Amino acid sequence: MSSSTSRRITRPSSRANTRVRVAQGNGPWHEADAKVFLFATDKARYGLRLSHMRGSLPPTFKETKGLTFGFVAETADDRSDGKSANN
Numbered sequence: 001m002s003s004s005t006s007r008r009i010t011r012p013s014s015r016a017n018t019r020v021r022v023a024q025g026n027g028p029w030h031e032a033d034a035k036v037f038l039f040a041t042d043k044a045r046y047g048l049r050l051s052h053m054r055g056s057l058p059p060t061f062k063e064t065k066g067l068t069f070g071f072v073a074e075t076a077d078d079r080s081d082g083k084s085a086n087n
Contacts, residue, residue: 035072051069
């Protein structure tokens, strides 16, 4: 058994009056995001976003995978032209 799943406890479930196995410890989580801006106006930038997630989430540390994509619209209220805010 791996170290993250070797210590398990059981807790009563309120839904079906059964016991649910709950793991104690930590599980890995990895996430990557990418944004590509296709065009911009004076007020906003528009583009696409792709995100990939993989890992295990508490309380049962079941393996989780996800892939999301969508449209992005960010307002252009930043007037620093990409310069650091600490200057």
